[in-house]
Amino acid sequence: MSQYKIIFTGPVGAGKTTAINSISDVPPVKTDASASDMTKSRKSSTTVAMDYGIMNLADGEKLHLYGTPGQERFDFMWDILVTGGIGLVLLLDNTRADPFQDMRFFLDAFDKFIVDTTVAIGITQMDLSSKPTIEDYHIQLREMGLKPPVFAVDARVKSDVSLLVQALLYSLDPGLEG
Amino acid sequence: MDKTKRPLKVALHGMDGRSYKMMSMYLQGPCKGLAVVVDQGNEDIDIFDLDGVNGEALITAHLEKQTQKPAIVLSLHERMIENVLMVKKPVKIDDMLAALSKAKALLDKPATPIKRQDAVVGDKGNDNLDTQAVAKKADQVDEKPVLKKFVLNTDEQKKTSKHQAAMQLDEKGFGAFIGNVPGIDVNDPKQFARASYNTKEYFQGYVESAYKICHSKGQVRQLNSGWNPLIIFPHSQEIWLDVDENQLRSFSGLSINATLGSKMSITPLSQDSSTADRKLERFQSMDAFLWKIACWASKGRYPASIDISQPVYLKHWPNFTRILVTPHALRISALLIQGPRTLANVAEVLNIKPQYVFVFISAACALGLAGQVKREADVLVQSPEIKPNKNQGLLGRILSTLRGKKA
Numbered sequence: 150m151s152q153y154k155i156i157f158t159g160p161v162g163a164g165k166t167t168a169i170n171s172i173s174d175v176p177p178v179k180t181d182a183s184a185s186d187m188t189k190s191r192k193s194s195t196t197v198a199m200d201y202g203i204m205n206l207a208d209g210e211k212l213h214l215y216g217t218p219g220q221e222r223f224d225f226m227w228d229i230l231v232t233g234g235i236g237l238v239l240l241l242d243n244t245r246a247d248p249f250q251d252m253r254f255f256l257d258a259f260d261k262f263i264v265d266t267t268v269a270i271g272i273t274q275m276d277l278s279s280k281p282t283i284e285d286y287h288i289q290l291r292e293m294g295l296k297p298p299v300f301a302v303d304a305r306v307k308s309d310v311s312l313l314v315q316a317l318l319y320s321l322d323p324g325l326e327g
Numbered sequence: 328m329d330k331t332k333r334p335l336k337v338a339l340h341g342m343d344g345r346s347y348k349m350m351s352m353y354l355q356g357p358c359k360g361l362a363v364v365v366d367q368g369n370e371d372i373d374i375f376d377l378d379g380v381n382g383e384a385l386i387t388a389h390l391e392k393q394t395q396k397p398a399i400v401l402s403l404h405e406r407m408i409e410n411v412l413m414v415k416k417p418v419k420i421d422d423m424l425a426a427l428s429k430a431k432a433l434l435d436k437p438a439t440p441i442k443r444q445d446a447v448v449g450d451k452g453n454d455n456l457d458t459q460a461v462a463k464k465a466d467q468v469d470e471k472p473v474l475k476k477f478v479l480n481t482d483e484q485k486k487t488s489k490h491q492a493a494m495q496l497d498e499k500g501f502g503a504f505i506g507n508v509p510g511i512d513v514n515d516p517k518q519f520a521r522a523s524y525n526t527k528e529y530f531q532g533y534v535e536s537a538y539k540i541c542h543s544k545g546q547v548r549q550l551n552s553g554w555n556p557l558i559i560f561p562h563s564q565e566i567w568l569d570v571d572e573n574q575l576r577s578f579s580g581l582s583i584n585a586t587l588g589s590k591m592s593i594t595p596l597s598q599d600s601s602t603a604d605r606k607l608e609r610f611q612s613m614d615a616f617l618w619k620i621a622c623w624a625s626k627g628r629y630p631a632s633i634d635i636s637q638p639v640y641l642k643h644w645p646n647f648t649r650i651l652v653t654p655h656a657l658r659i660s661a662l663l664i665q666g667p668r669t670l671a672n673v674a675e676v677l678n679i680k681p682q683y684v685f686v687f688i689s690a691a692c693a694l695g696l697a698g699q700v701k702r703e704a705d706v707l708v709q710s711p712e713i714k715p716n717k718n719q720g721l722l723g724r725i726l727s728t729l730r731g732k733k734a
Contacts, residue, residue: 206721244348308495311730315657316644318726321716321722322716322719323661
């Protein structure tokens with residue numbers, strides 16, 4: 150049976166684990182480790198291997214949701230992860246020092262996969278940092294010759310994550326009727 | 328200013344961007360604003376993360392300086408370091424508040440010579456770093472990319488209308504929420520020529536015009552309509568309007584040019600009134616506000632500025648998580664982003680009623696995201712056929728599942 154999957158990627162803390170949790174039908178399998186961080190009350194752990202969730206589809210099929218480890222030392226796993234993937238969801242934390250650099254890094258790292266499939270970008274933490282704006286991201290993307298969906302996303306909110314994934318699917322085929 | 332109430336100015340050391348942000352939030356939130364993060368050089372006290380980047384080297388360098396400034400050191404492990412205030416991780420609010428209070432008391436004390444630090448007791452035996460090596464390490468830290476200075480704006484989080492998830496409208500709810508125009512069937516191709524509306528006759532037109540003025544003047548301005556005033560903040564891309572949403576919907580759907588046109592005016596706001604306290608939940612993003620009033624003015628029609636026989640383009644995807652999602656809007660965007668098409672062609676290819684395309688184009692044009700193709704070459708190029716994805720069945724099932732999962 151085919152393994153259908155959507156890959157969630159992005160830097161540490163962008164909300165990949167939370168986003169998968171928002172739309173998964175089963176509690177995500179986490180492979181987190183304790184973060185050596187002074188504010189454990191806010192983010193007590195970080196993903197060192199990968200997150201995994203499942204969406205059960207109507208006919209008994211399953212869609213697998215994989216989150217890449219945010220830490221770059223695990224990037225050797227990315228190629229393995231994307232095999233058989235139907236699309237990429239890139240989450241970017243707007244409070245990071247240089248979110249455009251993050252965006253370029255991940256788009257570059259997954260460029261072949263994006264060419265073969267498609268990408269949708271979610272910008273998280275915009276309520277904490279409103280700059281850069283969504284328009285600023287589009288300007289950067291235009292320079293890269295890309296026109297993907299870019300939405301402000303609260304990874305905790307199911308409808309935000311759902312809309313982003315829907316946009317990813319319609320980018321693959323606007324003729325789809327859900 | 329009451330010096331006793333002034334927050335302690337704190338410089339953070341050895342923290343990456345995320346830790347820096349978290350600590351800024353932590354001080355402003357749980358620590359009740361007792362301390363505020365400032366740029367290095369302007370601080371009253373220093374906070375070091377001993378487990379962070381070059382934490383050991385930074386604290387050693389700090390102690391070598393024999394500064395009078397109090398320092399708080401955060402560490403995962405129990406440590407004994409003289410002349411610093413230790414706080415063990417995970418940081419507890421009470422511990423942090425106690426450390427800040429002690430630091431403040433030390434600051435208020437008359438200056439006394441601080442005895443030289445013997446060493447930082449380290450786990451890895453790197454206690455005896457010489458000053459030169461420490462300085463070199465500190466320099467290396469300085470060479471790191473400048474961290475984004477994060478200032479938590481708690482007011483921003485209270486602007487709930489601005490950050491809440493968008494309303495998603497399906498076909499069933501369209502008529503009741505968007506409305507329709509009596510005496511015309513906008514979905515009948517024979518009546519397409521009559522299915523347009525002049526945006527300038529509606530509240531939409533006045534708001535668009537007011538936005539342009541505010542942006543060009545760079546001023547906060549108020550749009551007076553004889554109804555509740557609309558205040559426009561061009562720098563933060565926000566509007567403020569204290570009205571019931573149902574009233575706004577009705578008002579936006581009225582052709583007001585003949586009746587209220589003479590009462591419409593836009594006036595600059597004085598500094599006092601533009602910074603006055605307002606209900607934060609009444610702030611909305613300029614785009615989301617204009618998008619929805621354009622939908623309500625449209626009622627399933629297209630703007631008169633669009634030639635129905637010519638293709639339109641979509642510059643980029645709208646930010647659908649924060650605007651009203653009209654029926655099939657995502658599909659329309661996905662199709663138009665591939666290349667320009669006429670409105671009728673979009674409806675035909677997607678097999679949807681033209682009113683859904685018209686209302687989308689009205690809102691997208693209002694935001695400047697869509698427009699008429701002007702180059703003759705673009706008109707002549709035939710729109711590419713959409714090829715069904717090889718996994719169409721699967722993708723459709725995923726969509727159905729997602730739709731059933733609406734929060």
